Structures are given as structure tokens and as C-alpha cells.
Amino acid sequence: MNDDTDLQRRTLLKASVAVGGGLVIGFTLPGLARLARAEAASPAFAPNAWIRIAPDDSITIIVAKSEMGQGVYTSMPMLVAEELEVDLHKVRIENAPPGKDYIDPLLKMQATGGSTSVRSGWRPLREAGAAARMMLIAAAATAWRVKPKECRAENGAVVHAASKRRLTYGQLADAAARLPLPEKIALKEPKEFRYLGKPVPRRDTPAKVNGSAVFGTDVKLPGLLTATLLRCPVFGGKVASFDGEAAKAIPGVRQVFQTEDGIAVVADGFWPAKKGRDALKVRWDEGGLAGLDSAGIERRFEMAAAQSGAIARRENDVETAFRDAPTRVEAVYYAPFLAHATMEPMNCTVDLRPDRCEIWVSTQAPAWVQATAAKVAGLPPEVVKVNVTYLGGGFGRRFEQDFIAQAVRIAKQVGAPVKLVWTREDDMQHDFYRPAAYDRLSAALDAKGRPVAWKQRIVGPSIFKRIMPQNLEQDGRLDASSVEGAANLPYAIQNILIDYIMVDPGVPVGFWRSVGNSQNGFITESFIDELAAEAKQDPVKFRLRLLDKHPRHQAVLKLAAEKAGWGGKLPAGEGRGVAVLGSFGSFVAEVAEVAVDKDGAVRVKRVVCAIDCGSVVNPDTVKAQLESAVTFALTAALKGLISLKNGRVEQSNFHDYPLLRIDEMPRVEVHILQSHEAPGGVGEPGVPPLAPAVANAIFAATGKRIRRLPIDLKSA
Numbered sequence: 001m002n003d004d005t006d007l008q009r010r011t012l013l014k015a016s017v018a019v020g021g022g023l024v025i026g027f028t029l030p031g032l033a034r035l036a037r038a039e040a041a042s043p044a045f046a047p048n049a050w051i052r053i054a055p056d057d058s059i060t061i062i063v064a065k066s067e068m069g070q071g072v073y074t075s076m077p078m079l080v081a082e083e084l085e086v087d088l089h090k091v092r093i094e095n096a097p098p099g100k101d102y103i104d105p106l107l108k109m110q111a112t113g114g115s116t117s118v119r120s121g122w123r124p125l126r127e128a129g130a131a132a133r134m135m136l137i138a139a140a141a142t143a144w145r146v147k148p149k150e151c152r153a154e155n156g157a158v159v160h161a162a163s164k165r166r167l168t169y170g171q172l173a174d175a176a177a178r179l180p181l182p183e184k185i186a187l188k189e190p191k192e193f194r195y196l197g198k199p200v201p202r203r204d205t206p207a208k209v210n211g212s213a214v215f216g217t218d219v220k221l222p223g224l225l226t227a228t229l230l231r232c233p234v235f236g237g238k239v240a241s242f243d244g245e246a247a248k249a250i251p252g253v254r255q256v257f258q259t260e261d262g263i264a265v266v267a268d269g270f271w272p273a274k275k276g277r278d279a280l281k282v283r284w285d286e287g288g289l290a291g292l293d294s295a296g297i298e299r300r301f302e303m304a305a306a307q308s309g310a311i312a313r314r315e316n317d318v319e320t321a322f323r324d325a326p327t328r329v330e331a332v333y334y335a336p337f338l339a340h341a342t343m344e345p346m347n348c349t350v351d352l353r354p355d356r357c358e359i360w361v362s363t364q365a366p367a368w369v370q371a372t373a374a375k376v377a378g379l380p381p382e383v384v385k386v387n388v389t390y391l392g393g394g395f396g397r398r399f400e401q402d403f404i405a406q407a408v409r410i411a412k413q414v415g416a417p418v419k420l421v422w423t424r425e426d427d428m429q430h431d432f433y434r435p436a437a438y439d440r441l442s443a444a445l446d447a448k449g450r451p452v453a454w455k456q457r458i459v460g461p462s463i464f465k466r467i468m469p470q471n472l473e474q475d476g477r478l479d480a481s482s483v484e485g486a487a488n489l490p491y492a493i494q495n496i497l498i499d500y501i502m503v504d505p506g507v508p509v510g511f512w513r514s515v516g517n518s519q520n521g522f523i524t525e526s527f528i529d530e531l532a533a534e535a536k537q538d539p540v541k542f543r544l545r546l547l548d549k550h551p552r553h554q555a556v557l558k559l560a561a562e563k564a565g566w567g568g569k570l571p572a573g574e575g576r577g578v579a580v581l582g583s584f585g586s587f588v589a590e591v592a593e594v595a596v597d598k599d600g601a602v603r604v605k606r607v608v609c610a611i612d613c614g615s616v617v618n619p620d621t622v623k624a625q626l627e628s629a630v631t632f633a634l635t636a637a638l639k640g641l642i643s644l645k646n647g648r649v650e651q652s653n654f655h656d657y658p659l660l661r662i663d664e665m666p667r668v669e670v671h672i673l674q675s676h677e678a679p680g681g682v683g684e685p686g687v688p689p690l691a692p693a694v695a696n697a698i699f700a701a702t703g704k705r706i707r708r709l710p711i712d713l714k715s716a
Helices: 003-008 073-085 117-144 169-177 205-210 270-278 295-305 318-324 366-377 402-415 424-429 463-467 516-534 539-545 552-566 619-639 689-700
Strands: 013-020 023-026 049-052 061-062 092-095 151-153 158-161 163-169 225-230 236-242 253-259 260-268 280-286 312-313 327-335 347-352 355-363 383-386 417-422 437-445 451-460 497-503 576-583 585-594 600-610 667-672
Touching: 003 253, 049 117, 049 169, 049 402, 049 552, 061 073, 073 117, 117 151, 117 158, 117 163, 117 169, 158 169, 158 552, 163 169, 225 318, 236 260, 253 270, 253 402, 260 270, 260 402, 295 437, 318 437, 318 451, 318 497, 347 402, 347 667, 355 366, 366 383, 366 402, 402 417, 437 516, 451 516, 516 539, 516 576, 516 619, 516 689, 539 552, 539 576, 552 585, 552 600, 552 667, 576 689, 585 689, 600 619, 600 689, 619 667, 619 689
Parallel strands: 061 092, 225 417, 355 383, 451 497, 600 667
Antiparallel strands: 013 023, 023 049, 049 061, 151 158, 158 163, 225 260, 236 280, 253 260, 312 497, 327 437, 347 355, 347 417, 437 451, 576 585, 585 600
16 A cells, blocks of 8 residues: 555546536546546546535535544545635535545545545645636636736635636636646645644534534434344354244334344334344354353464464574574563444444435445445445445444445345444444454564564464455465554564464454554564663663664654653652554654552553654644544553453443543643655554553553553553
């Protein structure tokens, strides 16, 4: 996913066409889109937005990214509005429909994830706005019989300064649509920016505050029924037999029937559907995973770690370096399975007709939704309309298609619009979990305490094997997502060997915020801290010496340490820890200040974050995303654990899979490094450094190493 090369080269503007008496500007990256058709129903161009300017001066920006709290309904229009010279707060926003022209070039699919929204849109969205601006100016200049350079765009209009004439974009739209596209597109210099790089209020905030925002669970249709689905609690299990008479007796229950997913109960509303489901009498065929438990999974990982794996990175001669070095450090680390625990449980509304299907859903992958629904319904994709609502949390969970297929299968039997709603327990016990990881690490230090060799064996399940097997490498043995955050270790260590052993215990796994960086970041940054301690060197200085060839890592590390007052005295029982990682095109360092009580209770008091995410669109969003990442990652570090017994997930709701409470929230400080580099991601890079920073702070406070999550000092 090398975005810098492609996105920073020329971006081709493909067409401007008159649609319904206005100007439409389409834009795309080289090789990703086809010419526009002039029909109003024509799909927009890739990668992710259109500009529509109507004669009534209304301006619509279509956003091909899902709003799940990360601010794309603000940042994406900012990119267009900046160059188009329009009032950001007056433009309208529409969601893009599924279509090949909306493929994100970094993800290679139409989806929201991987912290790619701004990265993939930075250049093409700005060029789209600039091209439209240039065409509108040219249209005005032609009408006034003056040179375009004598005119300027200003707040949705073109002005001729000398004569003080003014035409709005709406008045110019038809004429501009007849002009050829500019051969060269002039983008603003950063010093000219009106919006970019400045704090802008979130466009989605008012609707979320006043309750008018529509999430998937808010969808209402005439005659809408609600469905729940009871599934086998064991992965891969199925219904052996069931008695639905008691469920049918619940007032409001309309239908009870079996699907390939389980037993559906359809009712007038959620509560009777839930009560009907609770009344079902079911005998399960639990299948081959009925005996699965967490201890057995970890033993399986441990046994697999005795073998060699697929090579993720190899440099020079590790074995010789270990043989000749005076000091060797070894450790085993473990990170558990984790649930996504989105605030809005999975849901999907389907109106299925014989010749068409319409869906309302909070999804990160609308094109996949269209394809899934078409396949299940037996319809061509073009007659499946997907309406993307606000997402009540995504974190990778809403890439998945399980709840989409379930809803369409139910709709096929109901004969009316139906909304499938999962309970919190469904969400917790039928997730696609963050993969667990079992790592064996060893390092060799020379006489001066400098690491000369690093060996790491990563054992765990593969996400790509299930969802994208075509992305596996080395004859299907290497999953790049499982080794990210380790294989790209930035430290100057001459001899490195990192391999990966794929073990599938039967627990479904999926993308989880920051993916492999989350567990590997904890492991590598904790182990590098162990090496600093063994070398009797300051953890920050130790890292800085090994990052000579990585100035952006160094810069955020120095900034975070400075702002945190690194080296300053703390009370007894308190400590500071640090971690730095690069992921998703950005670089983040975090310093955690932790207090440990005599009984072993851990309180994180303060987290200082420094980020270099390249060119910044909205600094308020960057800060909010880093604060969110700290909250999300700290919850996982202190509390996150999905365990299994008898093939079942033991956790069911927030009482046994708790989230960070408001009184546990540390003070978070975010410092943004000024940069004119290409934009990096923001939503995910703040997650990986948090757990190791906290673990390293606990070591500084107590001398105890944390090598497994969640943090439990009693077993450390």
C-alpha cells in the first residue's frame, strides 16, 4: 500500500458533464476509473468524491467514506472546499453509492479503514476542487470578455476586481460544464489555506447532539418488523432441533423459523422478538470445537513456537551474532483475543422485493454489502441499493458481512421489511476477534550494551487466511497483517530474524483497530525497554541512539519526552514509560505516567502523545482521535480479555468485558509535529504505543515486567 508515489503524482481529472442543468466534476487516480456518462444516474468517479454545483447555488460533496466518529464528514469536504473556495458549512454532503469508481487505492476496495481516508483523498479531492474553481473562473472570464487571471474565486462566486462584477457558481455552472478540463491544475500553497490545518467544528456533531443523526438502529420504515437470531454458542455449531411454540405464544411475535445461521424470531418490535428468542427450546450440535478453551489454545501456540516459521524479515547472521555476544536477553509475551465492543451492536435493515433490494446499514464496506446481499438474494448487484447510516463504532468490525447475510436470509422468508438487531451478548460472543499472539523473543547485546541481534517468533491466527487469502505470502504461510509492527522494526540492529507461525484454533478473527500493530507494538516496544534496562541505559536515550536512520521516529520521541518532563522526579510508587511506533503512514510516541498502589492496583494518571501525521487537515480531529486511541487502547491494556471455555466465549456484556470508566481516564495531552509531508493516518496509529508505554511505566515504578495482557500485577 505505497500511497506516497501514486497519490503525489499527477491526478487525472476525467470529465465534467452537465447533469440536470449544473456542473459535475469527477476525479480519479490514474487507471482507476472510466469516463463519466452524462446520465444523472451515472456512478461517480473513483476514488471517493464528486462535486455537484446546481443553478440554485447548492453545492453537494459526495463522501465515499463511512462516518464512524473519525470525522470524515468534515475532513473530506474540507479538502474540496479549500480549493473550490466555498463556505464549508454551506455545502451539502451525500454518501457515495457502491461502485467500482469509489475504490480506495490504498485499500484496493471501497471501504473505510486502515486510516486511509485523508491519505487517499488528500491530492485528488483538492485537485477536484481546484479544477472546478478554474473552470468556473474561465466561464466567468469568457462571459465578461476578460482574462481569467483578472478574476478570482471567492466564497462560492467569481469576482472581477476591476469592474466589481460578480457571478455565483450556480449562475456559471452550465457555462463551466461546457468548457474543457484544465490541463494543469494549480493547487494552493499551505500559506493560502483557509480551512486546511486549522481547527474546524465537526459537521456531524449537531445531529448527534440533538438526536437527529440516523444510525443503523434508528432506521424506520412503514410495516417494518424486527428480528433476532439465536445461534449456537460454540463456533461452527448448528441447530440439531428446536421447539418454537413457546416463542410463538409471545404477544407480538409473528414468525419463528430456522435459517442456516440459527433460529430467527420476527416480531413487531425488538422486545417481543427478544422475549420470543429467550423462550426457544433448542438442542445444539456443537461440532468439533465444543472442547475449545483458552488454556488449550495457549498450549497449542507454545508447542508451535518450537518450530520455525515463514520468514517475515531476515538480515545478516543472527546465530553468529548470538554466539559471539556477551549478553543474551529472552522473553515470552502473550496478547489475548479481544472483542470490538462497538457501542452500537450489529444491525441491518432489509426491504427485499422480487426484483430489487434496499438496505440500510452502518457499514465500513458498502460495496461488499451490495455484493453479499445480491448473492444471498439471488439478484444482480445493480438492483441492490445500499444506504449507509452513521456508524456507532466500527474499529474493523463493520467490515464483516455476517450480519448482512443473516438479515437478507431472514428477509427472504418474512415477506416484509425487516430489521435484524443483535443484542450486546450476540455482539460479544459472535465477534471476529483481535487475534491472540504468542511471541518468543531473544536479543544479544555487545559489551557496550548495544543490541546486535534480534530474534522474534510470532505465533497466532491469520486474518487474511479467512477474509483475504489472496493476500497471504510464501505459499500461504505468511500473513503481513500478523507481523506488522514487528517486521518493520525501525531500530538499527544489524542482525534480525523475525518469523511467523500460523495457528488457527478455530476462533474467528478479524481486523481490530490498528490490526497487527496493536499486539506487536506492545511486544516489541516492551522488549526494547527490557534491552535498555539490561544495558542500564535510559529508555529514551537508548531508543534515540538506535533511530539514527528514522528521523520522524526520533522527532516524536523527543517531543513526547520533552512535553512529559522525562527524567523529572516522581513520587514513590510512580513511574514513566515510553513507546514509539510508526504505522499507517504516521509516527506516534507516547509517555505514560502510572501510579501503582501497594495492593497492585494500577492507575494511569497522564499520557503525553506526540504525532507526526504529515500535513494536517483538521487538528481538532487529530487531537480527538489520539484521545480516543488512548481510551480504546487503555481499556484493552487494563481490562481486555476474551476467554473461552467449552467452546464458548465466557464474556457476554460490559459487566465482564468492562470499558474504561470516566474516573479511570488519564489526562491526555496531544502534541502535533508540524510537517508538510504527505498525510498519514490518524485513527489507528495512537493505539499501539499505549500498552507498552503503560507496561514500561509499571516497570519503572515497581521493577516488575508486564509480558502479557491484560495487565495483572499479581501474576507479573
